[in-house]
Amino acid sequence: AQTVTQSQPEMSVQEAETVTLSCTYDTSENNYYLFWYKQPPSRQMILVIRQEAYKQQNATENRFSVNFQKAAKSFSLKISDSQLGDTAMYFCAFMNRDDKIIFGKGTRLHILP
Amino acid sequence: KAGVTQTPRYLIKTRGQQVTLSCSPISGHRSVSWYQQTPGQGLQFLFEYFSETQRNKGNFPGRFSGRQFSNSRSEMNVSTLELGDSALYLCASSLGTYNDNSPLHFGNGTRLTVT
Numbered sequence: 001a002q003t004v005t006q007s008q009p010e011m012s013v014q015e016a017e018t019v020t021l022s023c024t025y026d027t028s029e030n031n032y033y034l035f036w037y038k039q040p041p042s043r044q045m046i047l048v049i050r051q052e053a054y055k056q057q058n059a060t061e062n063r064f065s066v067n068f069q070k071a072a073k074s075f076s077l078k079i080s081d082s083q084l085g086d087t088a089m090y091f092c093a094f095m096n097r098d099d100k101i102i103f104g105k106g107t108r109l110h111i112l113p
Numbered sequence: 114k115a116g117v118t119q120t121p122r123y124l125i126k127t128r129g130q131q132v133t134l135s136c137s138p139i140s141g142h143r144s145v146s147w148y149q150q151t152p153g154q155g156l157q158f159l160f161e162y163f164s165e166t167q168r169n170k171g172n173f174p175g176r177f178s179g180r181q182f183s184n185s186r187s188e189m190n191v192s193t194l195e196l197g198d199s200a201l202y203l204c205a206s207s208l209g210t211y212n213d214n215s216p217l218h219f220g221n222g223t224r225l226t227v228t
Contacts, residue, residue, distance in 0.1 A: 035155045043207055043217065044146050044158045044169050052153065095155060106216075 002027045004094050006104035013082055014112050020067075021077040021107050023092030030054075032096050034068065036077045039089040039106070048090070051075065079109075087111045115139065117206050117220035125226045131192040134223045136204035138185050142218070144168075144209025145187040147179060150201040150222070159202075162187050163209045191225075199227045 003026045013019040025034070036048040051059045051068050058066050063083075067076045079086055092104040118137040126132050138145050146161035146169075158171035162181035179189045185206075191198055201224050205217040 033153050033155065037156070039217075043144060043209070044161050044171075045148065045156050045205075045217070046158060047155055050155055093155065095153070101150065101156070 002029075002094055002096065002100075002102050004092055004102050004104040006090075006092050006107050008107045009105070010108040010110070012110040012112055015082060015084060017082055018078060018080050019082055019109065021079075021090050021092075021109065023075045023077070023104055025073050025075065025092070025094045027073070027094065027096070029096055032094060034066075034075045035093040035095065035101075036064070036066070036075075037091045037093060037103075038086075039091060041088075045091065049077065082111045084111050084113060117204060117218050119202075119204055119220035119223050121223060122221070123224050123226075125228065126194050127228050128194055128196060130194050131190060132194060132225060134189045134191075134202055134204075134225070136187045136189070136206075136220060138187070138204075138206030139218055142206035142208055143185055144207045145181055145185065146205050146207075146217070147187070147189050148203045148205065149173070150203055151199075156203065159189070194227045196227050199225060201225075 005024045032053045034051045037045040038048050049059050049061045049064050063080045065078045089106045091106045095101040120135045144163045147159040148156040161169040165181045176192045181187045201222045203222045205219045207217050
């Protein structure tokens with residue numbers, strides 16, 4: 001069975017600093033998708049970044065980038081130049097080819113002024 | 114406690130038709146949010162209802178609408194269906210108050226196929 005693990009329940013960093021959120025997963029599949037979602041206080045899941053497992057190049061979206069290590073089954077999210085608006089819960093998610101999506105338990109990120 | 118229930122589980126419609134999907138949240142949960150999930154694309158937020166009012170909305174066209182009833186059950190309607198609307202539609206419920214730390218609970222989804 002696939003699992004997603006986020007080992008950091010909560011993190012705090014100063015505004016403008018860089019922060020990395022960890023995510024590891026377990027699967028026997030070779031083709032799958034990985035996502036990071038942001039959940040602000042308003043509760044909806046907002047897609048931050050998406051990675052296709054067959055692509056070796058790490059995905060990047062503006063200040064957000066990932067370090068995808070397929071062999072190690074690791075998918076960390078790096079937020080550069082962090083902003084107060086980045087304060088939220090962040091969920092790592094795995095989706096297989098059958099569209100079954102599995103979420104980690106989340107990391108609560110606080111950006112401090 | 115029963116989980117989030119979505120009906121129907123599967124739907125097949127033709128282009129131009131409309132469809133209504135239903136979501137019953139966990140008892141006591143006042144927030145229901147809807148997501149579209151397409152192959153490999155992950156979740157895309159549609160809208161969220163809290164106490165019968167739409168509180169947040171994603172970037173979907175007006176063909177996608179919803180409502181919430183006094184018992185917190187929610188329906189989503191898609192009019193003038195297009196082939197690209199084929200997707201898994203997920204609903205999630207939560208207590209709904211901001212920063213309440215309660216997790217989202219997802220239903221099993223309704224798989225809509227438009228032909």
